[in-house]
Amino acid sequence: MRSIKDKNVLVTGGAGFIGSHLVDELLKKGAKKVVVVDNFFVGKMENLEEAKKHENFVLYKDDASDLGTMEAICKNEKIDVVYNMATMALIYSFFNPYTAYMVNVKIAETLMQLMMNNKFKTLIHMSSSEAYGTALYAPMDENHPMNPTTPYAAGKAAADLLIKSFCNVYNLDVVIIRPFNNYGPRQNDQALAAIIPITAKRIHENGKPVIEGDGEQTRDFIFVKDTVRGLILAYETENLNGEIINLGTGEELKIKDLIDGICKYYDYKGEIERRPERKADVRRLCASSEKAKTLLNFTPEYTFEEGIKITLDWYGEKNGRNN
Numbered sequence: 001m002r003s004i005k006d007k008n009v010l011v012t013g014g015a016g017f018i019g020s021h022l023v024d025e026l027l028k029k030g031a032k033k034v035v036v037v038d039n040f041f042v043g044k045m046e047n048l049e050e051a052k053k054h055e056n057f058v059l060y061k062d063d064a065s066d067l068g069t070m071e072a073i074c075k076n077e078k079i080d081v082v083y084n085m086a087t088m089a090l091i092y093s094f095f096n097p098y099t100a101y102m103v104n105v106k107i108a109e110t111l112m113q114l115m116m117n118n119k120f121k122t123l124i125h126m127s128s129s130e131a132y133g134t135a136l137y138a139p140m141d142e143n144h145p146m147n148p149t150t151p152y153a154a155g156k157a158a159a160d161l162l163i164k165s166f167c168n169v170y171n172l173d174v175v176i177i178r179p180f181n182n183y184g185p186r187q188n189d190q191a192l193a194a195i196i197p198i199t200a201k202r203i204h205e206n207g208k209p210v211i212e213g214d215g216e217q218t219r220d221f222i223f224v225k226d227t228v229r230g231l232i233l234a235y236e237t238e239n240l241n242g243e244i245i246n247l248g249t250g251e252e253l254k255i256k257d258l259i260d261g262i263c264k265y266y267d268y269k270g271e272i273e274r275r276p277e278r279k280a281d282v283r284r285l286c287a288s289s290e291k292a293k294t295l296l297n298f299t300p301e302y303t304f305e306e307g308i309k310i311t312l313d314w315y316g317e318k319n320g321r322n323n
């Protein structure tokens with residue numbers, strides 16, 4: 001095993017939800033330097049409150065797709081490892097498909113250029129289960145076909161293909177991680193928010209929770225701290241060159257059951273608004289975690305009950321609730 005300790009690590013999108021949890025864990029594990037590059041599209045300064053207390057934390061408010069900027073940062077900060085977490089939310093791709101698609105591809109292209117020119121050594125790239133599209137079989141392993149249904153997901157799939165091809169040709173030290181749906185504290189609850197934070201917010205602001213479609217669509221929810229542990233193992237495990245690895249739990253949850261559970265937790269007894277099915281919504285996601293177990297010795301530690309309690313308590317407090 002190699003160690004993240006004493007490494008200079010750059011995290012693109014480090015002011016976002018998963019990125020900021022990763023930053024905290026990298027600092028806790030003794031990374032020599034943790035450098036965040038985030039353009040604050042949805043990233044928040046408050047997500048970096050803990051990180052900012054460390055003297056080995058550096059923040060750049062910049063665009064991670066810009067080659068010149070990234071080259072200068074890699075050089076100045078002597079970067080060893082890059083975690084590529086930056087993206088624009090899936091929902092954004094319904095309003096601005098081209099930009100949502102291109103950001104994923106452009107950042108991947110920039111990182112490949114930098115790696116080819118030895119500007120840093122290792123890349124842990126964050127893909128997404130959305131690259132697979134709806135499950136053709138379950139659990140979904142890493143050989144499941146890629147059938148992205150949104151421009152966001154197409155950008156994720158394209159970035160994976162781009163990175164994998166560079167990795168094959170130039171023998172680069174890359175791992176591609178495909179996490180399934182993440183949840184936990186700090187997930188964006190403003191515009192472009194995902195289902196758990198937006199439902200918590202609606203309940204606390206006297207709005208109605210919303211189910212789009214029949215609510216039978218399923219997701220595999222993994223707690224953010226488990227994902228972060230998997231991401232660090234992806235660096236620490238040697239000889240994974242070019243591997244694609246899922247991070248999920250193998251458990252499926254229907255969206256209507258998720259919403260019911262959140263309502264019960266907050267003792268909400270009001271109406272649930274029904275809206276038409278979201279266009280291009282993935283119907284079913286369920287991860288096979290076999291490869292993560294075999295290669296990374298990774299299994300999730302948080303049960304859904306444990307993770308969702310931490311999450312809903314956090315949003316409850318944020319929304320001014322006294323638990």
Ligand SMILES: NC(=O)c1ccc[n+]([C@@H]2O[C@H](COP(=O)([O-])OP(=O)(O)OC[C@H]3O[C@@H](n4cnc5c(N)ncnc54)[C@H](O)[C@@H]3O)[C@@H](O)[C@H]2O)c1
Binds near residue numbers: 042
């Ligand atoms: N949240 C999930 O359920 C989930 C599931 C699978 C994969 N992922 C992937 O994990 C990664 C992190 O997701 P998240 O949920 O934390 O998202 P997030 O939106 O909270 O974080 C993404 C961050 O990237 C930043 N960003 C966007 N464009 C940028 C650019 N050009 N340059 C620099 N920064 C930029 C944003 O400001 C934000 O802080 C993403 O790659 C996402 O595709 C997330």
